[in-house]
Amino acid sequence: GYLDDQFVQLEELQDHANPNFVEEVVALFYKDSSRLLLNIDQALEKKPLEFTKLDGYMHQFKGSSSSIGAKKVKAECTLFRDYCRAGNAEGCMRTFQQLKKEYATLRKKLEAYFQ
Amino acid sequence: MENCFSSPRTDMFPAGLRVLVVDDDPTWLKILEKMLKKCSYEVTTCCLAREALDLLRERKDGFDIVISDVNMPDMDGFKLLEHVGLEMDLPVIMMSVDGETSRVMKGVQHGACDYLLKPIRMKELRNIWQHVFRKKIHEVRDIECHDVLDDFQMMRNRSDQSDDVRLSSGGDLTVRKRKDVEHKHDEKELGDPSSAKKARVVWSVDLHQKFVKAVNQIGFEKVGPKKILDLMTVPWLTRENVASHLQKYRLYLSRLQKENETKSSFSGMKHSDSSSKDSTGSFSLQNSVSMHQGDAATGGYGCSANNILAQKVDRGICNTESKGIISMPKTEHDKFVLEDISDPQRASSSSHIGFSHSFQSVEPGVAYSAFCSSIPAQYSWSSPETQFNFRQECRSPLHETGSSPLSQLPGFRHHIQVDHLQPAASVNANPPMTERDKLGNVKIDPLYAKCRGTSPSEMTSVASTADSFLNQFDIHKAVKGQVLEPTSTAKLNMKIGGLNQDSIYNLEPTQKSLNLGDESNFVSLNEDRQVRWLEGDGYPVNIGGHNVEVWDQNDPPQLRGDVPLQLYDMLRFDWDYLYDSMEYPIMEEGLYIA
Numbered sequence: 001g002y003l004d005d006q007f008v009q010l011e012e013l014q015d016h017a018n019p020n021f022v023e024e025v026v027a028l029f030y031k032d033s034s035r036l037l038l039n040i041d042q043a044l045e046k047k048p049l050e051f052t053k054l055d056g057y058m059h060q061f062k063g064s065s066s067s068i069g070a071k072k073v074k075a076e077c078t079l080f081r082d083y084c085r086a087g088n089a090e091g092c093m094r095t096f097q098q099l100k101k102e103y104a105t106l107r108k109k110l111e112a113y114f115q
Numbered sequence: 116m117e118n119c120f121s122s123p124r125t126d127m128f129p130a131g132l133r134v135l136v137v138d139d140d141p142t143w144l145k146i147l148e149k150m151l152k153k154c155s156y157e158v159t160t161c162c163l164a165r166e167a168l169d170l171l172r173e174r175k176d177g178f179d180i181v182i183s184d185v186n187m188p189d190m191d192g193f194k195l196l197e198h199v200g201l202e203m204d205l206p207v208i209m210m211s212v213d214g215e216t217s218r219v220m221k222g223v224q225h226g227a228c229d230y231l232l233k234p235i236r237m238k239e240l241r242n243i244w245q246h247v248f249r250k251k252i253h254e255v256r257d258i259e260c261h262d263v264l265d266d267f268q269m270m271r272n273r274s275d276q277s278d279d280v281r282l283s284s285g286g287d288l289t290v291r292k293r294k295d296v297e298h299k300h301d302e303k304e305l306g307d308p309s310s311a312k313k314a315r316v317v318w319s320v321d322l323h324q325k326f327v328k329a330v331n332q333i334g335f336e337k338v339g340p341k342k343i344l345d346l347m348t349v350p351w352l353t354r355e356n357v358a359s360h361l362q363k364y365r366l367y368l369s370r371l372q373k374e375n376e377t378k379s380s381f382s383g384m385k386h387s388d389s390s391s392k393d394s395t396g397s398f399s400l401q402n403s404v405s406m407h408q409g410d411a412a413t414g415g416y417g418c419s420a421n422n423i424l425a426q427k428v429d430r431g432i433c434n435t436e437s438k439g440i441i442s443m444p445k446t447e448h449d450k451f452v453l454e455d456i457s458d459p460q461r462a463s464s465s466s467h468i469g470f471s472h473s474f475q476s477v478e479p480g481v482a483y484s485a486f487c488s489s490i491p492a493q494y495s496w497s498s499p500e501t502q503f504n505f506r507q508e509c510r511s512p513l514h515e516t517g518s519s520p521l522s523q524l525p526g527f528r529h530h531i532q533v534d535h536l537q538p539a540a541s542v543n544a545n546p547p548m549t550e551r552d553k554l555g556n557v558k559i560d561p562l563y564a565k566c567r568g569t570s571p572s573e574m575t576s577v578a579s580t581a582d583s584f585l586n587q588f589d590i591h592k593a594v595k596g597q598v599l600e601p602t603s604t605a606k607l608n609m610k611i612g613g614l615n616q617d618s619i620y621n622l623e624p625t626q627k628s629l630n631l632g633d634e635s636n637f638v639s640l641n642e643d644r645q646v647r648w649l650e651g652d653g654y655p656v657n658i659g660g661h662n663v664e665v666w667d668q669n670d671p672p673q674l675r676g677d678v679p680l681q682l683y684d685m686l687r688f689d690w691d692y693l694y695d696s697m698e699y700p701i702m703e704e705g706l707y708i709a
Contacts (some may be wrong), residue, residue: 006234013149013237021149024273028142058185060140063212067142 002106006069023114029068036061037100044096054092054104055084072102129244130155133177137167137195138184138210143233147182147240154241164190171203178205179247182231185218193225201370206246210235277624318360325349358709375539 007022014021040057043050047098062077083091134156138144151158159178161167164187165300171178185192196207207223210231222230228246231239318326331345342357347357354551396502 009234013146013153017152018149025145027146032140032142039295056186059213060467063140063184063186063233066212067140067146069234070364073151 002070002072002109004069004071005094006066008069026068026110026114029064029070033061033103036064037103040096044093049078049089049092051084051087051092054082058084071097071105073106076102079095100114127155128248132156132244133159133179133188134182134243135159135161135167135170135178135181137161137164137181137187139163139187139189140184142185147235150235150237150240151239163187164192164195167195168198168202171199171205175203178203180206180208180243180245182208185209185213193221196222196225196227206250208243208246299303322347322349322361324351326357326364330361427578515661696697 010022010025018024022075036057039056040061041055043054058077058080062074065073065077075093080092080095080099083089083095120337132154134151135160136144136147136151138147138160140163141162144162148158148160159170161170167183169180183192183195183199187195191210192211196209199205199207206228207226208229208231209227210233212219213231214232228249229243325347326343329343332346333339333342340354340361340362342356344352344354417585490534655664
């Protein structure tokens, strides 16, 4: 699955006080994650790669992804960070491409969900 | 305990708990807000650490607990944690998507009472009130213990001051005292804190101002509770009240110093940072001392301790957060600090003190180490080197330099566990997390991250191990005491006191009532230490409680230069610190106005 238990938790938090809670959270996630992805994209264009910085960005992105339970995206984040720590530039690039794919897929699924 | 909660808000406890959430991730902020609201807590969110600190300072006593993310753009979560612990003495929970042991360890070392992994579950948030509750309990105990210890201290003070005499008579006294204390403690434990034998003094802003004025008038190094009391001309105030307040004040100052240091070199208190912070030579010494730098030779350590303390004092003075209050004692404090340090051994204790003050922050770790050092004295009282070694070791764990402290800890832990298997007497002064008895090293309690990781229990077990271990242990112990501060200052004191007592006579399981025996580790430790401790100086015993008293009677500088003094100092500060936490809320307006 694309989303884990966290998403279920979010749904459980939704109530009449916050009827659109999940949607709001997801919207926040989009905003925050887009910004972070852009940062990472830009950082990946710098040569040589600043692994510490990249690791930091990815850490933030991972945190963001965990907020809605984006399981697959999170897994890519972890992989990316491993590559960062190993100083493996190619690994980072590859993983990031994969991550972006997963992210795009997730967004599509969520959009469908909210329709 | 229910008696502690009298306001309407507390009647429905834990509902209405005032939580401050700090996280730079807006998504999480929203989610946490909703989750906490679901728990019927009063939530305030903040996305910047600076903002959070401002809020906390603005609304002193406006929050019960703080939940903060570890990674934030404007300030490191650990730093915020230290600040909150130092200034507001609130329980802080850390959270992060990163659950690596080293990070968690760091959190605990810095004083976090819990470390949650994201994604955070509702059930985890539901129980955060336990940290608030635990703190309250400890505060109450602190008061009680304090009272009890004060009595104890008085009794001890009457005994001869010489070590030998102290040893023999102290032992007797302590035995007797202990029993009395235990009884008292038992009584108090059950009773309403307000009905404690001694009414708790509320240090209002005015009262504190008078106090500070008196301190500055007298001269920080010459200050003594009696003198302050005379100058303050507050009829209902007793010398004991002043003594304990003075202890806390001193601890507070040293913490501020540390804080300044950390601030200037936020890089996590690296050695280099410290040095950069302080240009003076002493500062560098400091680094070595506190920061596990290294190997501070005993002499060096002592010296550095001095320097550091001096440094600390300076810093404290510069601390903007305590402008009015701190500025004065600066010189005096320096002297004060230095005086203590004159003796290498003392230095270690001094350093401890300094360090301990900063328990809240990373620095406290150092203090703890110092503290620990003193404790090691117990074991190897006769070997200053050991102590120093110990310190060094302590230092490392204390300091946040990442791996070194951690590596130290495991070592400790290991030893501790082996050695110590204390029964669970501990009352759990340390909140949350550690189960000292079990782990032996637990005490790292978040509170006392300082020494990082060496919970008292660890310390105790260490005692039995080699000196080097012992050292560590001591440090841990010290740390523990210090660390405990946040949550269970009383406990810590008790522990230390208990420790001492144990040293004097075998710890008894019943100690727990006093919180003395709180940490089984301590107990076990004590045994080993007992012999040593006594040898060193009878003073350390019941330091927690007696510090105030003893201190009154003997100005620090007069204390023996040898180890006992150190311990005394350490303990004294520890206790102060511990008690301090109790009074912080009250004193906040006066003391800690940013």
